[in-house]
Amino acid sequence: MNFSSYGSQFSYLSQIRLVASVSQTLESGFDIYITWQEEYAGTNTLGTSQAIYEPPCTIINNTITLGAKTKTYILNEVDMQNIAIHELGHALGLGHSNYANDIMYPQYTPRGNVIALSTLDLYGISVVFEWLSHYPYIPNICPSKSSISLPFYVQYEYLPISYENLPPPTPPPYKTLLDFILGLISSPYIIVFLLLLTISLIILSVVIWRAISTKETSEDDTLVLGELK
Ligand SMILES: [Zn+2]
Secondary structure, eight states: OTGGGGOGGGGGGGGOOOOOOOOSSOOTTOSEEEEEEEEOTTSOOOEEEEEEEETTTEEEEEEEEEEEEOSSOBOOHHHHHHHHHHHHHHHTTOOOOSSTTSTTOSSOOOOSSOOOOBHHHHHHHHHHTGGGGSSSOOTTOOOSOSSOOOOTTSOOOBOOOOGGGSOOOOOOOOOSHHHHHHHHHTSTTHHHHHHHHHHHHHHHHHHHHHHHHHHHHHHHHHHHHHHHO
16 A cells, blocks of 8 residues: 555555454465464474465465474564565565565564565565556466566655554563562463362372371281280
């Protein structure tokens, strides 16, 4: 929507709609699926985008898989969003950028901020979706070029990020023992923890009680035997 304002020739971009749904089961009928896995074992891969396409150039379905951590680093909300947007860029038909500050740069360095989309990213999208500017749609039109740089009338800059598109803040680490206990109490796992603790204490009490009563019985037996002698 924002990039449409760079020129009326890009107004067709406002036809693109992303309708999201969150589900624990696989719902059919979506164009793009995003799923998470804990780690790409033994690699530094953070995410992949797997397209199914109809020749010559129509992506009909795309599955994005995101990793939650690498061998040495656990990704936070900001990293997750940056990597998800990168993979979403692939799902929309973008390749990699050779400019290190772009979201489509092939390598990611953890940072504290969400990477803004650049006019280069959006110009790339406008080339991929140029077919939307033709009406009626002509099937199987491929993008006019497979590699682009910004035209002279579009300046390289970042597009603004609206507040609702920022990820929720990552909670700060526990500072004191009191913070830890308060965090534990407010956690939904505390009930399970207390239940397990209670069961463990009951089992321990029964075991101790039985051990004591067994000892008392065997002492009585010894005493009886002694009297017989
Ligand atoms: Zn990539």
